[in-house]
Amino acid sequence: MPRNRQDQTKQAKRDEILAAASSLFLAEGYDGASMGKIAAAAGLTPNTLYWYFGDKDELFVAVADLYLDRLLQNHGAVAEKPLAQQFVWLVDSLRPVRHLVATVHARVTRSPRVEQWHSDFHKQMEALFEDQLTTKVPGAQRAAEVAVVTFAIEGAVTHDLDADATSNLCDSLAQRLAAE
Amino acid sequence: MPRNRQDQTKQAKRDEILAAASSLFLAEGYDGASMGKIAAAAGLTPNTLYWYFGDKDELFVAVADLYLDRLLQNHGAVAEKPLAQQFVWLVDSLRPVRHLVATVHARVTRSPRVEQWHSDFHKQMEALFEDQLTTKVPGAQRAAEVAVVTFAIEGAVTHDLDADATSNLCDSLAQRLAAE
C-alpha cells in the first residue's frame, strides 16, 4: 500500500535519500554535500530530509552504516586468505570511501552520533581480525599490535597509498604478526 | 614606527590574530572557530582578517605552521634518545593539537593550501627519523616501515590513546625497526 505522496514505502523513499546522500558525500565530501543538494538529488526540499533523519550527522552515519554492512558481508569471501591479502582487501575496500573516513575523524568531536559509530566501527574491525591474531601474538602486546595494524590501514586509506606501497605496507603488517 | 591604527607592527597584529585563531581552533575545532569569533577575540571585525590572511585555510595553515615549527625545535631535546621514547614524545607533542590533525586530513581534499602543508609535514617528519632508520631497515621495505610508523603515530594521536597504550604502541614500533 502507498504510504506517501509518491506511492512508495517510507523505507523506499528513505533508501532513495540514502542513495542520493551516499553519492554526494562521496563526490563532494561532508561539507560539499549540502542538505540542499542532497534533497534536490532526491527530488525533495531540504527541510523534508528532517522527516526521515534527525540531522545531517544522522544521515551521514546512515550512509556510513551502508558501507560498513557491505564491508562486513564482503569479508567472508577473503576471510580464509592470508592476513596480508585481507589487509590489502580492506584498504582497497575503504579507498573509495576515504573522504568518509576523514570526515568521521573530523566529526567525532562534534557529533555524539558519529563518535558512537566510530567506536562501533573499530570494535567491528577488531572482531574481524581478533581470532586470527590471538594464536600468534602474545597477550601483553596484543592490543598494541592491533592498534598498529588498524592505524596503518587507516593511514594507507586516508593518505591514498598506491598499490605497490599498500602491498608493501600490508606485507609488513602481516609479517610482524607472524613473527613471535 | 606605528604601522596601523593600534600603533603596532603589522607583524605584531598578525601574531595577535594567530594567537586568537590558535586557541580558538584548538578549543572549538575548524568549524567551531568561525572567522567572526576569531576576529572578535583579536578585537577586529571579521572582514579585517582578510587584510592579513587570504582565506580561512591560509589562517589555519599559519596556525599549523606555528605548531610544526615548535615541534621541530623541541625535537632537538630528544633526538639522542631511543626511538621508542622519541615516538612517545611525538605522540605527546601532537596530542594537544589532535583536532588540528583531524582537520588537516579532512580539508586536504578541499584546500590546495592545506594539501601542500600536509605533504610538507610528512616530509619533515620523515626527515626527522630517516637517518635513524636507514642503518637498521633494509631498503626495499624501508618506505613501508616509515609509513607504518607514521600512520600508527597519527592514529595514536587522533584516537587519543592513553599513556599505557601509547607506550606499548611506541615500543612495538621501535622493536620492529630494531629487528632486522
Add this chain to the structure above:
DNA sequence: ACCTGAACACCGTTCAAGT
C-alpha cells in the same frame, strides 16, 4: 503521514567607503 514555504541565526567572503 508526508511535504512545503518561509523564516532564523548563522557562515565565509567581497567591496566600496572611511580614516
Add this chain to the structure above:
DNA sequence: ACCTGAACACCGTTCAAGT
C-alpha cells in the same frame, strides 16, 4: 596602510501550514 559597514550567496535547522 589599515579597518569597517553593508551586502552576497550560502548553510543547517525549525515550524506553522498545507494535503
